[in-house]
Every structure is written in structure tokens, then in C-alpha cells.
Amino acid sequence: MTELDQIWPACLARLEAELSSQQFNTWIKPLSAETGEESLVLLAPNRFILQFIKDRFLGRIEELVGELSGLTNVELRVGGNMRPVAPPSMVSNTPRPAPAAPSTPTVAEQAKQAAVKAIGSHESTRLNPGFTFDSLVTGKGNQLARAAALQIAENPGDPAYNPLFVYGGVGLGKTHLIQAIGNHVFQKNPQARVRYIHAERYVADIMRAYQHKAFDEFKRYYHSLDLLLIDDIQFFAGKNRTQEEFFYAFNALIEGGKQVIMTCDSYPKQIEGMEERLISRFSWGLTVEIQPPELEMRVAILMKKAEVDNIKLDNNVAFFIAQNVRSNVRELEGALKRVVAYARFTNQSISMELVKEALKDILAAGNRQVTVDAIQKTVAEYYKIKLSDMHSKKRSRDIARPRQVAMTLAKELTQLSLPNIGDAFGGRDHTTVLHACKTINEMRTSDPDIAHDYDALLSMLRN
Numbered sequence: 001m002t003e004l005d006q007i008w009p010a011c012l013a014r015l016e017a018e019l020s021s022q023q024f025n026t027w028i029k030p031l032s033a034e035t036g037e038e039s040l041v042l043l044a045p046n047r048f049i050l051q052f053i054k055d056r057f058l059g060r061i062e063e064l065v066g067e068l069s070g071l072t073n074v075e076l077r078v079g080g081n082m083r084p085v086a087p088p089s090m091v092s093n094t095p096r097p098a099p100a101a102p103s104t105p106t107v108a109e110q111a112k113q114a115a116v117k118a119i120g121s122h123e124s125t126r127l128n129p130g131f132t133f134d135s136l137v138t139g140k141g142n143q144l145a146r147a148a149a150l151q152i153a154e155n156p157g158d159p160a161y162n163p164l165f166v167y168g169g170v171g172l173g174k175t176h177l178i179q180a181i182g183n184h185v186f187q188k189n190p191q192a193r194v195r196y197i198h199a200e201r202y203v204a205d206i207m208r209a210y211q212h213k214a215f216d217e218f219k220r221y222y223h224s225l226d227l228l229l230i231d232d233i234q235f236f237a238g239k240n241r242t243q244e245e246f247f248y249a250f251n252a253l254i255e256g257g258k259q260v261i262m263t264c265d266s267y268p269k270q271i272e273g274m275e276e277r278l279i280s281r282f283s284w285g286l287t288v289e290i291q292p293p294e295l296e297m298r299v300a301i302l303m304k305k306a307e308v309d310n311i312k313l314d315n316n317v318a319f320f321i322a323q324n325v326r327s328n329v330r331e332l333e334g335a336l337k338r339v340v341a342y343a344r345f346t347n348q349s350i351s352m353e354l355v356k357e358a359l360k361d362i363l364a365a366g367n368r369q370v371t372v373d374a375i376q377k378t379v380a381e382y383y384k385i386k387l388s389d390m391h392s393k394k395r396s397r398d399i400a401r402p403r404q405v406a407m408t409l410a411k412e413l414t415q416l417s418l419p420n421i422g423d424a425f426g427g428r429d430h431t432t433v434l435h436a437c438k439t440i441n442e443m444r445t446s447d448p449d450i451a452h453d454y455d456a457l458l459s460m461l462r463n
């Protein structure tokens with residue numbers, strides 16, 4: 001067995017041999033160690049490193065320590081003299097002096113302590129260290145949001161971007177983007193009081209603080225942050241008490257020049273059940289939308305994920321997956337994970353055949369036949385024109401454009417030939433259909449409204 005004070009150096013030597021030098025220097029080297037009676041205590045210089053170690057390396061460190069010394073317990077703490085994000089009494093992993101005269105708290109006191117601890121706890125509300133700007137692929141759908149996010153990360157509190165309100169559909173990278181801001185701010189300044197919280201958790205914390213008379217602590221904590229990131233704010237809908245509290249926290253932070261960032265599934269004015277005074281405040285700074293990624297971006301996301309996870313993925317395979325999984329990035333990631341698991345499971349490399357096999361149900365659902373009738377009906381309803389206009393000779397822009405969109409969708413979603421599509425649209429010539437497809441596909445890259453409409457229609461027709 002290794003002597004206690006030799007455990008960490010021995011462990012370091014093993015880790016250095018196992019990891020890339022960049023990983024070792026960035027994450028492992030900054031750690032220092034203390035040995036307790038039955039545990040090894042590792043001190044990380046900041047919470048960012050602590051979290052990353054916890055997520056990526058702690059399991060392996062525990063194995064090595066066990067192997068080298070028989071110690072079963074590795075504790076991980078923030079060392080040095082950084083200021084905790086939460087007031088000291090709320091931070092569970094900050095070493096605290098032992099109380100001079102320990103007294104047994106009453107049940108009510110214990111409940112209050114638990115509530116207070118929950119307010120500042122990072123156990124479930126932490127930043128994911130993998131959600132960085134580096135790992136976020138940029139494309140048309142998110143470039144504005146990303147540019148704004150970078151500005152804020154460099155200069156939080158700038159009134160031009162305060163608050164930042166990011167909205168968009170599910171699984172499009174809203175959480176990733178705002179956590180990238182949090183990680184950036186925190187990395188630049190580990191003293192910054194950064195808090196990421198999901199709106200549902202915020203609601204629960206309010207309830208608990210209220211129940212256990214820990215409201216002052218709750219207020220003090222939220223009003224004292226430098227950067228507050230609240231995810232999925234639509235969960236505040238209909239919750240008046242929460243909205244009122246959030247209103248005060250919001251005002252205190254903005255007035256103090258502190259940054260507030262929110263995400264939501266819809267544009268502020270479309271959130272139902274939200275107080276008017278909050279809705280108007282949400283638009284004080286900058287409101288940006290994240291749109292579904294276009295094909296090239298989806299391919300780039302797959303290639304990036306493969307690179308990060310060290311997976312060999314050919315371009316044409318990525319292209320095939322991206323063509324068939326269009327709904328959102330979470331599903332795209334899910335498809336890739338499935339392919340990787342299938343390859344491991346069957347001990348094969350990732351080929352086009354393997355992908356087709358691994359994703360056969362997704363592909364079958366995607367290939368479900370969409371009819372021209374369904375396309376015409378959906379497009380007519382979407383643009384609020386008459387169904388008969390799909391076949392009519394009218395040439396006014398507000399009718400001709402939707403008709404062209406419908407023809408392009410028919411080309412993309414059905415097996416019909418150009419002449420067949422022309423027939424289905426009032427006996428038009430195939431060159432008219434070709435022209436429509438060309439026009440719309442060009443507009444999808446130059447006109448965000450058409451791009452948005454087209455993607456929305458595609459997902460309606462596919463689901």
C-alpha cells in the first residue's frame with residue numbers, strides 16, 4: 001500500500017499517463033490534496049474546475065485511490081479563498097468552522113436550514129461545464145443569439161443587452177447558450193456570483209422558503225447575484241406569488257447593473273398567464289430567437305459531437321443522419337448516440353448500412369407518405385388563403401408565393417415527378433414547378449421569413 005502522503009502523487013502519475021497533456025494540465029494539475037483519516041480531500045481552485053472534475057474524472061480518481069491505498073472516500077472541495085456564490089451559510093461544500101457549542105436544532109429549525117441550503121445549493125442547479133461557446137455550433141438559426149451572448153459574456157450588465165431574453169422551440173440549444181455565458185463569466189471571474197436555475201426549481205424554492213420562513217434569505221440571495229440565468233420562464237405562467245418575487249429580484253438586479261438572462265419557449269408577448277409588468281420588462285434589453293438548424297448546421301453539429309466524443313464519423317454519414325433527423329438538436333444528438341451504441345454493441349464501425357439499421361424506425365416515420373392534398377391544405381391554412389388558390393391562375397404575390405412553397409414541399413416530401421406536381425397544382429407545366437422550387441430554395445437562404453415558414457411547414461407535415 002502507498003503511504004498516505006504519497007497517494008496523490010502516485011495518482012497524479014497514473015492520470016498523467018492516461019490523459020492527454022491538455023486535459024491533465026487544465027483539469028488535474030490545478031488540484032491539490034490533503035489526506036484525512038479515512039479520505040483523500042481534493043481541493044479545486046474554483047467551482048468550474050470542481051464541477052468538471054466531478055463530472056468527468058472523479059470516478060476514475062476514486063478507482064485509482066482505492067487501488068493505491070484502500071481508501072474508499074475521495075472528497076472534492078473548493079480550496080483557497082474564493083467567495084462562494086451563495087452566502088456562506090447556504091453553501092454546502094464550503095468548509096465551515098465547527099460551532100463553538102453544538103446544540104440540537106429543533107425540527108422547525110432543521111427544516112428552515114434545509115430550505116436555506118436549497119436556495120443556494122448547486123447540487124441540481126449547476127452549470128454544465130460542457131455547455132460552452134466552443135462546443136456550440138453556429139449557424140443561421142442561432143448566430144444572432146450567439147453574438148449577443150458573447151457580448152454579454154464579455155461585458156455582463158451592459159444595459160443594451162439587459163435582460164437578454166432568448167426564445168425558441170424545444171431542444172434548440174437555449175440552455176446550452178445561456179450556460180455558455182455563465183461558464184464564460186465564471187471562468188473569467190471565479191468570484192462572480194453566478195446562478196443558473198430552471199424556472200420550475202425557482203418556483204419550488206420560493207414555496208419552500210415561504211413555508212419555512214426563510215424568505216429573507218431567499219431575497220437576499222437572489223438580489224445579490226451578479227448573473228442570474230433563468231431557464232424556461234414560461235413555467236412562471238399563472239404563478240402570481242412567484243411572479244411578484246421575481247419582479248422584485250429582476251428590478252433589484254437590473255437597477256444594480258447585474259445581468260439577467262431568461263429563456264422561454266415563446267416570444268414575451270405570447271406567454272399566457274404572465275403579468276403585464278413582467279412582460280414589458282422582459283423586452284427592456286434584447287430579445288433574440290433561436291430557430292431550428294438548417295441542414296449544414298445539423299451536419300456541423302453531428303461532426304462536432306463526434307469530434308468531442310472521439311467518434312469516427314464520415315461526412316456522408318453525418319449528412320444522411322442530418323437529412324433524416326430535422327426536428328431539433330436534442331433528437332439529432334439522440335440519433336447519433338443510438339448509432340454509436342449500435343456500433344459498439346455489434347462491434348462494427350459506423351457505416352451507412354449500420355446507420356440505416358440503427359435508425360430504421362426514425363427513417364420509417366420520416367418516409368411516411370405525405371400527400372399533395374395534405375401539403376396544399378396545410379400550406380393554405382398556414383398562409384390563410386383558400387385551398388382553391390392552390391389550383392387557381394391567380395398571380396398576386398400573396399397567393400403565388402404560398403403556392404410556390406407548397407410545390408417545393410411537394411417535391412421534397414413526395415415521390416412525385418415535376419409534371420405530376422404540376423398537374424396537382426391546376427395543370428401547370430413542369431418548368432413552373434422547377435422555377436418554384438428554385439426560387440423558394442434560394443429564398444430559404446436569403447429570406448428569414450420564408451426560411452422560418454418553410455421549416456415550420458416541414459415539421460407540421462412530418463409530425
Ligand SMILES: Nc1ncnc2c1ncn2[C@@H]1O[C@H](COP(=O)(O)OP(=O)(O)OP(=O)(O)O)[C@@H](O)[C@H]1O
Pocket residue numbers: 135136137138142169170171172173174175176177232265301304329330333
Ligand atoms: N448549436 C448547437 N451546437 C451544439 N450543440 C447544440 C446546439 N444546439 C443544441 N445543442 C445540444 O442539443 C441539446 C439540447 O439543447 P438545450 O437543452 O440547450 O435545448 P433547449 O432549447 O434549452 O431545450 P428545452 O426547450 O427543451 O429546454 C444539448 O445537448 C445541446 O448541447
